Amino acid sequence: MKPTDIKDPEYFHKVVDCQYACPAHTPVPEYIRLIAARRYTDAYMVNWESNVFPGILGRTCDRPCEPACRRVRVEEQPVAICRLKRVAADNRGDISGRLPIIPSQKNGKRIALIGAGPASLTVARGLAPLGYELDLYDNQFAGGGMMRSQIPAFRLPIEVLDEEVNYILDMGINSVFNIEVDSLKQILAKDYDAVFVGTGAPRGKGLNLPGLEDAMDNVFLGIDWLSSVAFEHTKSIGKRVLVLGGGNTAMDCCRTSRRLGGEDVRVVVRSPYEDMKASPWEKEDAQHEGIPIYNNHVPKEFVVEDGRLKGMRFEKVEAEYDEAGNRSLVPTGEDPVFMPADDVLMAIGQENAFPWVERDLGIDFDKWDMPVIDSTTFQSTNERVFFGGDAAFGPENIITAVAHGHQAAVSIDLFCRGENVTERPLPGVRLSGQKMGVHEWRYDNAVEMDKRYLVPLAPLDKTLADRKMEVELGFDVDTGFKEAERCLNCDVQTVFEELRCIECDACVDICPTDCITFTANGSEEDLRGRLSAPAGNLAQDLYISADLPTMRVMVKDENVCLHCGLCAERCPTTAWDMQKFLYTVTKAQMES
Secondary structure, three states: OOOOOOOOHHHHHHHOHHHHHOOOOOOHHHHHHHHHOOOHHHHHHHHHHHHOOHHHHHHHOOOOHHHHOHHHHOOOOOOOHHHHHHHHHHHOOOOHHHOOOOOOOOOOOEEEEEOOOHHHHHHHHHHHHHOOEEEEEOOOOOOOOHHHHOOOOOOOOHHHHHHHHHHHHOOOOEEEOOOOOOOHHHHHOOOOOEEEEOOOOOEEOOOOOOOHHHHHHHEEEHHHHHHHHHOOOOOOOOOEEEEEOOOHHHHHHHHHHHHOOOOEEEEEOOOOHHHOOOOHHHHHHHHHOOOOEEOOEEEEEEEEEOOEEEEEEEEEEEEEEOOOOOEEEEEOOOOOEEEEOOEEEEOOOEEOOOOOOOOOOOOOEOOOOOEOOOOOOOEOOOOOEEEOOHHHHOOOOHHHHHHHHHHHHHHHHHHHOOOOOOOOOOOEEEEEEOEOOOOOEOOOOOOOOOOOOOOOEOOHHHHOOOOOOOOEOOOOHHHHHHHHOOOOOOOEEEEEOHHHOOOOOHHHHHOOOOOEEEEEOOOHHHHHOOOOOOOOOOOOOEEEOOOOOOOEEEEEEOOOOOOOOHHHHHOOOOOEEEEEEEEEOOOOOOOO
């Protein structure tokens, strides 16, 4: 194999598993170290630069970073990365002096943003400091998009949402609320230099089952019902509630139902429990509030008597999987199951709706009636129109919408400057040594067993009585410090310098995970079979040195390494060094 090019900005980025897994590539270990140092405002700003909504995401993020966390190499549970984000948000100081300065003299370019959700707000946050004039259109009375209408207040307090949304709206954005944009052609006719569409996936899916027509007064689409509750049009629900669906929206519907008067609230899912799309913690929260989940029940009909909904019938099924892992639901042959209900909430999915985008604007649509979007630039086939968030590729989550917004802002800036949108600026990358002495580091490199700390909850009887009372209380500063100490600092990389190595193998002897091997070179498959520890995870690279005097090479399995620094402490010639790798994702403010 060729020697590893550690100057490639993506090489060490891939090794920082948590940051790499985050769609917005937030420098996770960097802000966790700042929390451990009680520098909460600095930690907040590291987050704000990347994910834009630290307080919101510290409560609501889908946490793709946590399954990637290297702490699971040591024990079962990852670092509570998401909840540490909230620690920074809850304990920060005034950040007004650290926000970007918005130039009073604009650059002459006008941009329309359709929808005031996280994608559009991120585009605004990227372009406003560059002098763009931004007009933001939304059909709600305030910014936030589906963060405002779909996430219940007991998960996301309205004051947290307003504060972080207003950081962006206060950047001189021309906000036009309570306006439904019903024609993209009309927007384009206003001579905007570019238009960004971030309207989400606003249409809920329903089930057209027997009895639906007679039961319509008591059957609701989940996302529409949550919006009605959020805007206080709906303030109650029947005592017996069935929630159909196994995603996070279904969990929000059932928990909200408990707070609005539902006594017998059930979630009914066609799939097995482990196949539900809801996040594990969302399912746990619902069950903690006394809401049972009935799996392997396929809805068959609404039961109506004397013109009123009485309940639903379900067919029991079991899942079977073929060799490729494809699932099929096979009826068990048991009698149909009847469940009583006063109201039914259907939360079986969301989809996009673009009736307001005329089909003669040069925007191509695919067979699913989705716009054809470049996955790197987020530009449509009409070069002036960009899409992002759920409007681009279908329903995802907030952090993905933020990631789209960053890259769309880069593209819009390049486009408006007449440059090629495919020639992207490079990410910011910095390697810095961590030595304070021969065997001392600027960070805590001890690897100790330490189980994940639990986030305290408000009393159940109080939260169920008040739909606006936040359930999770968050870590206090002491617990936040202890949880931050569980981080293994996987952004502090082991850097090897061949010219200093005397091949004494001291690093091999001291390595606690056997991740280092000195051996003859070979193909990747050959090397993986000759390492000290099994190297079966092909998603992580092998770090290969140039030839050493004995014609051996140093091979380190990045998947097994814990970044403990013992190799660098033990090395008598400083051939090993620990260097902090800081990666900041490409943003519009960066020069191309």
